[in-house]
Amino acid sequence: MVSDSPEQLTLLRETVRRSRTKEPAGIAGALPIARVAVDVSLPHLDRPFDYLVPEDLSEAAQPGVRVKVRFAGKDLDGFVLARLESSEHDGKLMRIRKAVSPEQVLTPEVADLCRAVADRYAGVLADVTRLAVPPRHAKVEGEALRCDQPVRPVASTSTSEWSPYPAGFLDAVRRTEAPRAIWTAVPGAGWALAFAQAAAVCASTGRGALLLVPDARDLERLASACTTVLGADGFVMLSADLGPTARYRAFLSTLRGCARVVIGTRAAAFAPVADLGLVALWDDGDDSYAEPRAPYPHAREVLLLRAHRQKCAFLLGGFARSAEAAALLESGWAAELIAGRTVIRSAAPAVHIAGESDRDLARDPAVRAARLPHQAFETAREGLKTGPVLVQVPRAGYLPSLVCQTCRTPSRCSVCGGSLRHSGSSGPASCSVCGRPAADHRCPECGDTRMRAAVVGARRTAEELGRAFPGVLVRTSGGDKVLDEVSSEPALIVSTPGAEPVASGGYSAALLLDTWLLLARPDLRAAEEAVRRWFNAAALVRSARDGGAVIIMGEPSATPLQAVVRWSPEGYAARELEERRTARLAPAAKLAELTGSAEAVADLVARLKQLVDPAAGLEVLGPVDVDDETVRAVVRTPRGYGSTLARVMKEAQAARSTKKLAGPLRVQIDPATFG
Template sequence: MTSDSPEQLTLLRDTVRRSRTKEPAPITETLPVARVAVDVSLPHLDRPFDYLVPEDMTAAAQPGARVKVRFAGKDHDGFVLERLEASDHDGKLVRLRKVVSPERVLTPEIADLCRAVADRYAGVFADVTRLAVPPRHAKVEGEPLRCDQPAPPPVSTSRSEWSPYPTGFLDAVSRGEGPRAVWTAVPGADWTLAFAQAAAVCAATGRGALLLAPDARDLERLAAACRAVLGENGFVTLSADLGPTARYRAFLAAARGSARVVIGTRAAAFAPVADLGLVAMWDDGDESYAEPRAPYPHAREVLLLRAFRQECAALLGGFARSAEAAALLESGFAHELIADRKAIRAAAPSVHIAGESDIDLARDPAARAARLPHRAFEIAREGLRSGPVLVQVPRAGYLPSLVCQTCRAPSRCSTCGGTLRRTGGSGPASCSVCGRPAADHRCPECGDTRMRAAIIGARRTAEELGRAFPGVVVRTSGSDNMLDVVPDAPALVVSTPGAEPVAEAGYSAALLLDTWLMLARPDLRAPEEAVRRWFNAAALVRAGGPVILVGDPSALPLQAIVRWSPEGYAAREIEERRTARLAPAAKLAELTGPSESVNDLVTRLRDLVPPSAGLEVLGPVDVDDETVRAVVRTPRAHGTTLVRALKDAQSARTTKKNPGTVRVQVDPPSFG
């Protein structure tokens, strides 16, 4: 036996390797370059990159398709943005690794919107696309979804829900135009039916509509109205609460044009609605519309960007009016859609403040100090004769906060310093943070072992009302037990703000308790948020039904409810924010992170923003032992300059791999 020489072994190995290695497909001659948005969240790499398209991928690698590419030595996901004849890159291009799915999930309109949102919030395109396009489910893509465009739904000649308002908005939508309006609904209006009717008018023109609701409960009500107006197959529901598979199925149905109308919560703001003609949002001041993930966009701003870029109609509706909506009216971007005062007075409840008159004080000297003054009991007793009575309490739980009986010092846990509370009528107090019982608690200030309630929660309120009104049904609605609807029967419905169920025939009366607590929240938006909550609760009461606010009669937020003037309060709020240089009258951003990182970013901003832009830096202040927060702001006219400088400063930091991550949030929804 003779052994092969080294040269022969090398030749044999090369022959075997060539026989096992598949020759790569040639590069396609038709639009051989794919411009890809690579899923990389580094600010200095926030731009598309060009790749060559092999011949065997050219049919699938179309704009909007998911692909795999080689980037910085690793495989990354990406989306094809466009196909080109040539690249402007001077170096050598590499091939696409794989077409993950030929499904075109990132349409050109949504890609353009994602870029605009990233620029608006000093964010990265890849972060926005994660919000816009849900994760892929291959099984769903293989399902036989109907992709034909349904016929326009019939439009009823009766527009009962829109009859109290000027007809100009819907008339413009029916002509295919793009009006923008801030709609202040009359008390008791069925906004879900009004939205469905507006969507039907838009769909009848052959264009699509996108309707947003604040939460799952409101979305279910909106879906019921859309089924009644548009039919079972006339719309599709898109919400994160559906679960990953069902959400992707609904997303593909919208992308393939199975329905002209898409409804949903915040997750649907980027829904790929074909030929969009109307975007609408109910109660835009609701905090659930603020995205908690980078770059933290607000659904209202996403819809307004879509309306502007796609020249479609926009509608912001609510019983209250946010400061941002007031700013839109002031700037001329939108017009006001509101009923005349006569119609509002006819539909509004009768609102009073406990102790507002001398007669009230003569009957009950403690009317302004008592948590449940005598007049509130009278209104509740009278209301129970004809239907349910709503009782709104700002805090959930039983006794969520305790203080010392003698010196009123806050009672805190000796282990972790958390606030002590009671979760029921028996048993010792416990810590709201670590849960430890505090049976041997002693006040560190005066030594007293006794405690009293600083705040009374909804469950304790329900218990007290049950004793005060024996034989009356008492229902509670809150985060742990949310009611959707209550029957038209005598009952006391104790609810936390935002959890109020709808009464079948409207509430006969409402008691809004502890108004001081909602106004005392450590947030500069607390008065606006409180007014919004009170308007929403009072609007559930029948026309002319009594509503009593327990609080300071001189407080302007309470007076706005008495006058039923959401537009007046919003105008005053925007004026105060202009004086204080707060959003939306000014452009501001909140920077949160390690002290050195925040200071470094602020220093870079000072160099990038010209003096004429009027940059102002507030802070930084300590958030905890390791984190600080600074606020930077400029006049609204220089907002684009500030946002661009934030992006450039972040890019410079990531390019140099500076340690520490700074969380940048432009126009944060809350600011305390």
């Protein structure tokens, strides 16, 4: 046997190598360029990039499809935004490496919305698309989810729950117009049915509706109402609580048009609803709507952008009203949808503040100081004769803050309105926002200069009530054990704010304890949040004509408590907005909170001052220490310069990103909590 020569061996190896190497496919003849949003969170790379479309991927690589591309030496995910005839890039273009799935999961409308949200919050598109499009599950894509049959007509088009309100909004939706309304609901548990009926009106015109609620409990109530109005197959429920697989299945059902109505929590704000005609959100003041991941968008603002860009109807509802909702009304962007005072008075319970009258003081001199005065016991005792009684106790775990020694009014900075705190064992109190010392602080209510720490947490209220009312069932709702519903049988239901169960037939009475503790939270939104919690609890109580009563334990002259007594959420929201305007706080001003290392925060603030026009009125508060390694500064401008602030903030972050400057830094536009 004759061995091969070295030249023959080399030729043989080259032949084998060529046979194993796949020749690259040609480039697509039609629309050979794909504009791709690459999954990169660096601010200076927040733009689409052009790639060549291989011929064998031309059919799959359509707009909205997930792809794999080569970027900075790595294989990264991305979404095809568009197919083009040519590219403006003069250099060599790389090829798309893989079409992950032919499913067009990022629709043009949602892609446009994601870009708008990223710009609104000085974020990057990649971070927003992660919120909009859930992770892929290949097995779910292979399931028989295609909606081959036409969407069924709605089961009912009744609008009975809307009879107390002016008919203009629903009439405009029925005419396929785009009305915008701030809806203040009449007390009672019928809001979910009203939402479902509004969605049914929209769906009857052949358009889609998107309804958002704060949490899983409200979602179940809305789902029950939608089942009654639309039928079990008439809507899709989309929520992060469903789990990854079920959520992706619901997402694909929405994408493929299996139903015209989509209901969900914060995660559904970007749902790809076809031919969207209505977006609605219940109780926008709930902090569940604030996204904890960058760029920290609020679901209300996402729907506002969506209503504007897709020219659909907008409905913002609740028992209370936020300052942001009041600002929308004041600007004329939305109209007020509210029942007449006669209707409201007939539906609301009788609300009283313990010790508000001279008769109460004569009967019980300690009524204003006692945690559970005689008046509250009497109301609970009478209520237990006809049904359950709700007892709301502030949630444990609020951070301590300073209040007036005499009247317990929250102590605020006279310069910026921030909460006062003690950062050490000695020295005067200082502002948690701007850091200024408050050595000459004087309470604006009573004039006292002394301050004390607010009590943290709630006492053992259930045990106290159990001893006070022997033989009466006492149940608790809050923390890890939240009740959804309770029967109409007499019982004491002790609940933390937001965890109140719905009572069959309504509560006969409610006691709102330790109201000063909610007001003393170290947050500039504390009063607004407290009022919202109280309205939501009181709305579960039967009407005054049916014997329903609410007793509030607190200072009778306090404006937040008086708003509940008068059942005037709209008046309180207007007053809150005016105070925010005076203090130059959101929504009357545009705020940006910068949190990170001292060097990073100082560098970003310096860049902002260089980029912002002096006419914009840029103001910097702080920085103040958050902990040993972190500081916080607040930047604000007038509302009219809000888009400018977001743009400049993005440019400053891009400059830092380009230079790879070290130091952790978080930027949050209009933070949900502030103080």
